[in-house]
Every structure is written in structure tokens, then in C-alpha cells.
Amino acid sequence: MTNDEIIGLLSDLTAQAEGYPRPGTLPWKQKNPGDLTAAPNSTPTPDGKVQFVLHSTGWAMLERQWRLMLAGNDPEYPAAQTWADLSARYSGQPYPNPWGQFITSELGVNPQSAVADWLAGHQDPGQPHF
Secondary structure, eight states: OOHHHHHHHHHHHHHHHHTTTSTTSHHHHTTOTTOOSOOTTOOBOTTSOBOOSSHHHHHHHHHHHHHHHHHTOBTTBOTTOBHHHHHHHHHSSOSSOHHHHHHHHHHTOOTTSBHHHHHHHHSOTTOOOO
């Protein structure tokens, strides 16, 4: 997979796990498919989530978050983390949690396996590291 395909897949799965595809859910109303709590040039709403003006901005910020996480450039998401660790940080709930169970099930990965191992096995040869 190309890096863009990997980011697209992980962003799509995240949006599904957050309930974004269903109009009327909070992530849909806030145009925030990743249910993000922080993003550049944004202020969280009283519920602690970010509201974007456009759905496309919310998608761009979710994709940006995944790029930061996979590159190990987000201090909350170290590059050597497992899927269980990532899901606990992202969802705010210890693993097992619905978010992590959905993501790991859809990817067919062991929650205790390293995210970097999955990435190494799915990144096309010649793709630069995130």
C-alpha cells in the first residue's frame, strides 16, 4: 500500500469506530470524523472535542493525526506502541475498548502487536517512512 492508502484506510476505520458515518452523531455534527480533542488553530467545544467548519477540514486533521502517530512525531503516540496502547490513548479507555476492538478486528491484527510491524508489512517497497 502507498502511504496515502494506509492513511486513508486508518482514517476510514477511525471514522467508522467513532460513529462519524451516521448523520446526527456528535462527530458528524462537529464535522470531526476522528472525534479529535485537539487540532491546529482550533478550540475544543465544551464536550472536549473540536468542531470544524467543513467536513473536509475534519478529514484533513484526522489524516494529519495518523501521519503524526505513524511517524512517531506525536509525543502521546510513541512509534513503538502496540495497537492496544494506541487504542487506549486514542479512546481514553483501557484496552479492550470498542474503538480498539473494531480497529484491530478490521485490520486482522493482534492488539499486542506493534503498530510499526503492521506498517512494515503493508507499506509498498520504496515508500518513504512517515
